[in-house]
Amino acid sequence: MSSKKITLMLNGKIFTLDTDPNIPILWVIRDMLGMTGTKYGCGAGLCGACTVHIEGKPARACLTSVAQAQGKHVTTIEALEFEGLKEAWNTHNVPQCGYCQSGQLMSAAALLASNATPTDADIDTAMSGNICRCGTYTRIKAAIQSVAKKRAEK
Numbered sequence: 001m002s003s004k005k006i007t008l009m010l011n012g013k014i015f016t017l018d019t020d021p022n023i024p025i026l027w028v029i030r031d032m033l034g035m036t037g038t039k040y041g042c043g044a045g046l047c048g049a050c051t052v053h054i055e056g057k058p059a060r061a062c063l064t065s066v067a068q069a070q071g072k073h074v075t076t077i078e079a080l081e082f083e084g085l086k087e088a089w090n091t092h093n094v095p096q097c098g099y100c101q102s103g104q105l106m107s108a109a110a111l112l113a114s115n116a117t118p119t120d121a122d123i124d125t126a127m128s129g130n131i132c133r134c135g136t137y138t139r140i141k142a143a144i145q146s147v148a149k150k151r152a153e154k
Contacts, residue, residue, distance in 0.1 A: 006066050011035075011079035021067035026050050028066050029076055037077035037102045041131075048130030051103035052076050058110040060129075077102035082109040084150055088143040096134035104130050108144050117148050 008015045008025075010033065017032060029035050029052070038061055041049030045060040052061045053075040080086075085108060095101050104127070111118055111126035118126070123141050132140065 004067075006070050008066060008069060008074065009072065010074045011076055017066070019066060021070075022065050024062050025052070025064045025066050025069045025074065026061035029061060029074075035076055035078050039099055039102055041100070041103070046129075046131070047100070048103040048107060049100050051106040051130065053106060053110060056110065056113060058107050058129075075106075077106060080105060080109055082112065082147075084147045085109055085112065085143070088147045092139045092143040092146065094136050094139045094143050096136055100130060100132045100134075104132065104140055108140070108147075112144065112147060112151070116151055118144065120145075 002020060003018050004021050006017045006019055006021060008017060008028065010029070015033065017028060019028065019032065026038060026040060029038050038052055039049040040062065041047035043062050045063040050061040051058050053059070054064065054069055055072050085105060089095065089101070089105065107127055107130050111123065115122055120141065123144050127140060
């Protein structure tokens with residue numbers, strides 16, 4: 001493992017790290033910076049538990065190297081500010097075990113940021129990479145729809 005100085009913009013703060021540039025950003029976020037909201041799920045980019053935003057777009061932190069994230073704005077669940085989304089999650093009783101929820105919320109926030117009035121098909125497409133072992137997909141969709149509806153009424 002060769003170390004290199006890497007500058008990372010995470011949740012509005014700049015971090016300079018001495019690390020292997022090929023290490024997945026997931027491990028930098030969790031193990032080096034102590035932010036444990038981003039979860040390790042499958043390690044292969046299939047489950048979505050590790051979803052973060054890079055330049056506002058959802059990305060799998062288990063597949064994205066810290067070098068790929070360097071110089072880009074990275075946002076984790078700890079800094080997610082999306083009015084009404086977390087409240088809708090609670091209102092619709094989305095979380096059960098809760099393990100996938102940070103990734104689900106990050107994907108939902110990215111969807112709503114890019115599409116204020118998503119159709120059912122839009123939601124299905126945007127959320128398709130996020131697996132919920134508890135099967136709360138209908139509640140997730142209802143929560144996203146309720147946020148979109150509230151935003152449309154404003």
